[in-house]
Amino acid sequence: xxxxxxxxxxxxxxxxxxxAYTGKRRTLDISHNxxxxxxxxxxxFDGFKALNKLNLAIDAGELRCIIGPNGAGKTTMMxxxxxxxxxxxxSAFFGQTIDLTRLSEPEIAHxxxxxxxxxxxxxxxxxxxxxxxxxxxTDKRALTTLTAWLRDDDRDRIADTLRLIRLDTEADxxxxxxxxxxxxxxxxxxxxxxxxxxxxxxxxVAGMTDDETMRTAExxxxxxxxxxLVVVEHDMAFVKALGGKVTVLxxxxxxxxxxxxxxxxxxxxxxxxxxR
Amino acid sequence: MRRPLVFRIASALDGRTRLAxxxxxxxxxxxxxxxxxxxxxxxAFHVSTxxxxxxxxxxxxxxxxxxxxxxxxxxxxxxxxxxxxxxLGGYAFGMYLMRQxxxxxxxxSDLPDFMVFLDWKELPWYWTGSDSFLWVSALVVLVPALxxxxxxxxxxxxxxxxxxxxxxxxxxxxxxxxxxxxxxxGFGGNNGFTDFKRVLGYTITSPQTxxxxxxxxxLVLALTFVLAxxxxxxxxxxxxxxxxxxxxxxxxxxxxxxxxxxxxxxLSAVLCGIAGALYVPQVGIINPSEMSVxxxxxxxxxxxxxxxxxxIGPIVGAFVVNLAKSWFTVSFPEYWLFxxxxxxxxxxxxxxxxxxxxxxxxxxxxxxxxxxxELPPRESVLAPPLTPIPPSDRRVTE
Numbered sequence: 001x002x003x004x005x006x007x008x009x010x011x012x013x014x015x016x017x018x019x020a021y022t023g024k025r026r027t028l029d030i031s032h033n034x035x036x037x038x039x040x041x042x043x044x045f046d047g048f049k050a051l052n053k054l055n056l057a058i059d060a061g062e063l064r065c066i067i068g069p070n071g072a073g074k075t076t077m078m079x080x081x082x083x084x085x086x087x088x089x090x091s092a093f094f095g096q097t098i099d100l101t102r103l104s105e106p107e108i109a110h111x112x113x114x115x116x117x118x119x120x121x122x123x124x125x126x127x128x129x130x131x132x133x134x135x136x137x138t139d140k141r142a143l144t145t146l147t148a149w150l151r152d153d154d155r156d157r158i159a160d161t162l163r164l165i166r167l168d169t170e171a172d173x174x175x176x177x178x179x180x181x182x183x184x185x186x187x188x189x190x191x192x193x194x195x196x197x198x199x200x201x202x203x204x205v206a207g208m209t210d211d212e213t214m215r216t217a218e219x220x221x222x223x224x225x226x227x228x229l230v231v232v233e234h235d236m237a238f239v240k241a242l243g244g245k246v247t248v249l250x251x252x253x254x255x256x257x258x259x260x261x262x263x264x265x266x267x268x269x270x271x272x273x274x275x276r
Numbered sequence: 277m278r279r280p281l282v283f284r285i286a287s288a289l290d291g292r293t294r295l296a297x298x299x300x301x302x303x304x305x306x307x308x309x310x311x312x313x314x315x316x317x318x319x320a321f322h323v324s325t326x327x328x329x330x331x332x333x334x335x336x337x338x339x340x341x342x343x344x345x346x347x348x349x350x351x352x353x354x355x356x357x358x359x360x361x362x363x364l365g366g367y368a369f370g371m372y373l374m375r376q377x378x379x380x381x382x383x384x385s386d387l388p389d390f391m392v393f394l395d396w397k398e399l400p401w402y403w404t405g406s407d408s409f410l411w412v413s414a415l416v417v418l419v420p421a422l423x424x425x426x427x428x429x430x431x432x433x434x435x436x437x438x439x440x441x442x443x444x445x446x447x448x449x450x451x452x453x454x455x456x457x458x459x460x461x462g463f464g465g466n467n468g469f470t471d472f473k474r475v476l477g478y479t480i481t482s483p484q485t486x487x488x489x490x491x492x493x494x495l496v497l498a499l500t501f502v503l504a505x506x507x508x509x510x511x512x513x514x515x516x517x518x519x520x521x522x523x524x525x526x527x528x529x530x531x532x533x534x535x536x537x538x539x540x541x542x543l544s545a546v547l548c549g550i551a552g553a554l555y556v557p558q559v560g561i562i563n564p565s566e567m568s569v570x571x572x573x574x575x576x577x578x579x580x581x582x583x584x585x586x587x588i589g590p591i592v593g594a595f596v597v598n599l600a601k602s603w604f605t606v607s608f609p610e611y612w613l614f615x616x617x618x619x620x621x622x623x624x625x626x627x628x629x630x631x632x633x634x635x636x637x638x639x640x641x642x643x644x645x646x647x648x649x650e651l652p653p654r655e656s657v658l659a660p661p662l663t664p665i666p667p668s669d670r671r672v673t674e
Contacts, residue, residue, distance in 0.1 A: 021530060021531070021532060082528060084524075104527075104532070105524075105527040105528055106527050106528075106530045106531055106532045109527070109528055109529055109530035110530045114528070114529075115528045117524075117525070121522050121524065121525040122522070122525070123517070123518045123521050123522055123525065124521060124522075125517060125521055126514060126517070126518065126521075130514055133511075133514075134511075134514060134515060134518055134526075134529065134531075135529045137530075140529075140530045140531045140532075141535065142512065142515075142531075142532075142535035142536045142538075142539050143535075143539070145510065145511040145512040145515055145536075146507070146510055146511075146512045147281070147510070148510070148511040148512075149511075190529060194529055194530065
């Protein structure tokens with residue numbers, strides 16, 4: 001161990017941190033066409049295993065749905081991927097080289113993973129425009145934000161996203177005054193401003209009308225290919241509309257995987273959902 | 277293209293604020309000195325020495341209140357130990373004032389009186405250079421900055437928040453107070469520093485010196501306010517309020533809250549230190565009671581009374597509460613703390629946005645527009661304020 005590492009261990013400073021938030025991307029190696037690997041991930045809280053030797057691989061450009069009963073470990077899985085929870089064992093890799101278990105939440109965000117929470121989490125005091133402005137990929141170090149300003153192409157990007165999430169007429173309103181469905185869309189818009197390679201979406205259509213739900217499905221399908229998406233959802237009509245591969249989680253590990261029809265006819269899945 | 281920074285800072289102020297600032301500076305830098313020096317004490321328009329000292333003192337408090345508003349109102353971090361940074365700045369400058377006494381002390385020694393009393397033969401190492409105005413001015417900034425940076429780094433890195441953070445800051449200032457009470461610490465123990473004679477060679481009690489200190493304080497207050505306005509209108513300010521409202525979202529969009537909090541925390545401490553350094557020569561004493569927990573809580577009360585997250589509110593709060601205090605402690609000394617407690621309860625229950633919020637509500641009641649609807653207030657005193665950033669404060673456009 002070098003003196004630098006010792007120093008780092010003692011005071012816990014990430015010495016290369018100054019480079020971590022500048023908006024420059026780490027190189028992502030997807031040479032095996034896989035963007036996310038979770039291998040034998042175990043996370044336990046006071047003896048309870050929220051995740052139990054979970055294995056999951058997401059292909060680049062894939063749209064994957066994760067379903068499963070309450071307590072199956074879906075949110076914990078997202079916590080592990082985004083750095084909020086550290087696994088007790090197992091490995092989590094973004095591409096072939098980026099070890100997610102060693103990075104902090106903001107570093108993972110800069111590497112290109114965006115996360116939408118179950119409950120829409122936006123900045124209610126800020127305007128819709130400002131919400132998108134803050135999310136936009138750029139140098140995000142504290143001192144550079146002091147003199148940061150918006151260039152014309154930044155404005156154009158924000159305007160494009162506003163149109164995409166259909167909030168262009170609401171740009172100057174405080175985000176806290178939006179409807180629940182609009183807040184969900186705003187959060188999705190914030191994710192897109194981050195230009196993520198992988199989007200994690202936790203129940204993105206909760207509280208949306210049927211019409212909004214279907215429009216969201218269209219949006220996600222159009223994003224797949226360019227981005228990879230992992231969607232956790234209970235709404236089966238929505239999952240069906242997305243049309244991707246479905247993974248069923250149960251008690252912290254994968255129970256079944258395949259297209260929706262196959263999974264729905266799987267005997268074990270039926271047992272888990274309907275009870276024995 | 278972008279204009280120079282000075283212009284951009286100036287443009288963070290709207291016309292009304294600029295007018296108010298001009299009036300404020302004209303009064304403090306011209307009107308008050310002229311009235312004090314030219315009119316005889318009998319005149320109704322004469323500004324007394326007492327008034328100048330009192331207003332100068334309150335302006336120091338107002339600087340602290342703005343500093344507190346930056347971290348509490350905008351950063352959502354309630355410090356109940358800000359008196360520490362104020363006192364550190366005060367003590368640092370007090371060292372210089374003690375050295376300026378020279379051999380005019382009771383013991384006619386080169387050492388400050390309290391050191392002679394303790395039978396010390398030479399100055400402790402940390403008093404080195406305390407006779408240099410420049411070095412001490414640097415200490416006024418560096419000492420609070422260093423203490424705040426180290427404390428803040430570990431507290432924010434450990435993600436200590438809310439009440440826990442407030443309690444730790446209280447413990448910090450309390451521990452410092454106990455340390456400064458000890459004679460061995462070398463800062464005058466119980467009595468602290470007093471009996472100052474000169475500053476930069478000028479007699480500290482002369483009207484001219486007082487007026488210079490008074491004007492300087494007014495200038496620093498104005499600069500602090502402009503700096504704070506600019507900060508909260510910058511993208512930095514928007515990230516800061518975003519951290520206050522939804523810290524996890526901020527992290528997941530790629531900001532590290534640690535450095536954002538640490539910057540505003542350290543800046544806030546430095547502003548308090550400067551205020552403390554301006555306070556000591558005007559008031560003529562600094563002792564460990566400035567670090568008492570009650571003093572720090574009072575700072576939070578000024579901000580809450582005036583209105584959190586408004587910058588102007590805390591200044592109003594500092595003036596209102598302290599003017600009330602100087603009247604109360606003369607007329608009904610034993611009831612002051614009861615009144616202060618009552619004031620805090622009334623403001624918390626009835627005026628979640630403080631006096632400034634009350635004024636805004638009254639004005640809005642006259643000309644109600646649905647667009648200006650405010651979000652519902654939060655329940656907890658510890659929760660940050662909910663005043664939406666007015667459009668004039670936004671620096672989206674250049």
